Amino acid sequence: MAKNQSYYFSHDINASNDSKIAAMISELGMISYAWWWILIEKLAAADDYKLPLKKYTFVALDNELKMNDEQILTSVQQVFNKNQHVLEQNSMCSFCSFLLIYLLIHDYELLDCDDEYFWSPSLIRRFEFKKVKEETIREKRRLAGLKSAESRKAKKQNLTHVQQNLTHVQQNQLIKEKKRKENNIERYTRACKDENPLSMFEDEEVKNKPIYELYMKSIGVVSPTIKGRLDDLVESYGKERVIVAINTTADNGGNSIKYVETVTAGNLKQEVQKDFGASKCNSNARGVSRKNSRKDEDVDWEKEYQRVHGKK
Structure with a gap:
């Protein structure tokens, strides 16, 4: 019992x-x-x-x-x-x-x-009712616990799946980056041994090849790092400005990519200032013209003729 x-x-x-x-x-x-x-x-x-x-x-x-x-x-x-x-x-x-x-x-x-x-029959009935009620509550709590555990398990599985996918993507990116660096090193090594330094870019589509060639002729060797910085300059400022900057750097005795970057940015700043000054002058000229035009409209030429010739 x-x-x-x-x-x-x-x-x-x-x-x-x-x-x-x-x-x-x-x-x-x-x-x-x-x-x-x-x-x-x-x-x-x-x-x-x-x-x-x-x-x-x-x-x-x-x-x-x-x-x-x-x-x-x-x-x-x-x-x-x-x-x-x-x-x-x-x-x-x-x-x-x-x-x-x-x-x-x-x-x-x-x-x-x-x-x-x-x-006492009444006491036993009350305790039996209390027992059933407590068992019902325990069962509800048990089911709620199972549901909560399943939800946590599902969230954990989803999180693990996301992490695995993220890890897979990151691994692919690392592999691609490593392969790119190895290719750049291989090309650079080959270019150092080759009479033609631009041979490091011959096995891939090189849209900025004239820029690299001008840089090597005017300033120095194009390493993978310098290649990337030249590409960034072309993308940001355009080929024409980069060519001007390389020539300016060479004329001034510069010998670094940093010099080219500084000249490129400085040239763009001068262009902006020049355009702003021209716009201001044009605006002033238009103002004077409008002012003279208004003066012409206000003059009574008949009275001026009489005044000059002494007529009333």
Whole structure:
């Protein structure tokens, strides 16, 4: 038999209004209401919510319920005497608790019994309902936990899949970058041994080959790094400006890609400033023209002729 692990049970707030409880209080006094709830507490703490119909049970209950008082015994026996045959047949009738239990079973129908145990049907129903409710809650929590675990597992799998794809892309990029660097080194090494330095670009489409050739003739060797910087200059400023910058660098004795970059940027700045100045001059010229035109429109030429020739 499993031991009850609960530390409370439901108690109706209007329990004293129950007709059976009211009859018990009316015949046995208000003290019987305290006996009733102490007895219910003992049943709630017992295995299967039942107490054995044994002598030791009633000895313990007499002590727990403080029913050794002669006046209490007399008041219980007065009600119990209606069942005189029980007094004659049962040797435990000297225990006040036995008399109380008998009355609760047979007169007030608050308890039930068999040949071995007595119990409260209402208490058992309440605990069974509580057990079903707790099992329902546990099942809901279990299902919620399983659902949550599946969701976390799915998220983890998705994240792992994304990470794998990302890693795959990154690996491909690293492989391509490594291959590009190896090709550049191979081309550069081949160009150093070859009489024609531009041979490093012959095995691929080279859209800026004239720029590389001019740089090598005017300034120096085109390494893979310098090639990339020249490409960036062409993309940002255009071929014409880069050609001008290379020639200017060579004329000024420059010998580095940094010099070419500085000249290219400086030339563009000068172009912008020049265009801005021209626009300003044109604007001023247009203003003067408009002003003179307005003056011409305001002059009365007939009066001016008369004034010059002395006519009124």
